[in-house]
Amino acid sequence: MNQPGILELVSFGPGGWGHALLAGAWMTILIALAGYAIGAVIGTFGAWAKISGGTTVRTAADAYTTILRGIPDLLVIYLLYFGGSAMVTAVGRLFGAEGFIGFPGFLAGALAVGITSGAQHTEVFRGAFKAVHPGEIEAAIACGMPRLMRFRRIVAPLTLRHALPGLGNVWQVVLKESALVSITGVAELLRQAQVGAGSTGLPFDFYLIAAAIYLLISTISGVFMRQAERHFSRGVRRG
Structure with a gap:
């Protein structure tokens, strides 16, 4: 029996795996997007903590980035998936459920990718803010711009301009990290x-x-x- 070629494997006809691979690629993109968005939110607050926070807040942000950049991403997924499953199972038993209750694999994966990428987002945003020339912010203050308007019109656009190359690198890392989520059965x-x-x-x-x-x-x-x-x-x- 002749083995199918690659074109036959990726076809959408009978015996082809095109539909399954396309669905898998779509799921990969969804996990990456969800994790990236979660990481961006965490990174925004993490960068704020490192730039403007007090001693305790800065120490917590430093600890977060140091720990998350120092342990394997796969370990974070394991901790969230199995730790979350243990917690859900314990809560289920309180309501009379029996047996093991698994934590949703997609949610565990997206959270894990988001938490790990959040450390990278934090450093990207912090570095981008530091790259903004102080004179541009001082000029906005001198013009009498309120804090929120100053952030919306000056700080955020300029920070994003400097952050985009780094954010592109973070996205590529997140995209590859999404492959690790396969261990949860997604x-x-x-x-x-x-x-x-x-x-x-x-x-x-x-x-x-x-x-x-x-x-x-x-x-x-x-x-x-x-x-x-x-x-x-x-x-x-x-x-």
Whole structure:
């Protein structure tokens, strides 16, 4: 019996795995987007804590970034998934439920990716804010801008301009981290490739296809990030 080629494996016809791989790629993007958004929120508050917070708040923010950048991302996923499952199971028993109750894999994965990327977001936002020239903020104060308007019109746009290259790098890291979520049973791209490899006995083919899809998503993401950088750098002379 002839083994199917790669084009047959990615087809959407009978015997093809196109639908499963496409669904897995979509799930990968959803996990990455959810984790990235959570990380951006955490990073915003983390950067604020490091820049404007008191001693206790700055110490807590420093501890957060140091710990999260120092332990493996896979370990964070394990802790959230199994720790969350243990907590949900304990709560379930209080209401009469029996047996193990699993924590939602997507939620655990998105939270884990968000918490780990939050440490990177924190440093990106902090560095970007430090790159804003103090004179630009002082000029806004001299014009009598209220604090909220100053943040919306001056601080946020200028900080984002400096942060975009770093945020693009964080997105690429988050996209690769999403593959680790497969250990929770979420049917993302790598998980679908594993299932396909096990079902057909063609691991090299499926993992090669998965690599190509990851590269495609990464390339398209890079194009969007470069477009965003050009948009927010309008009027700025490049060296």
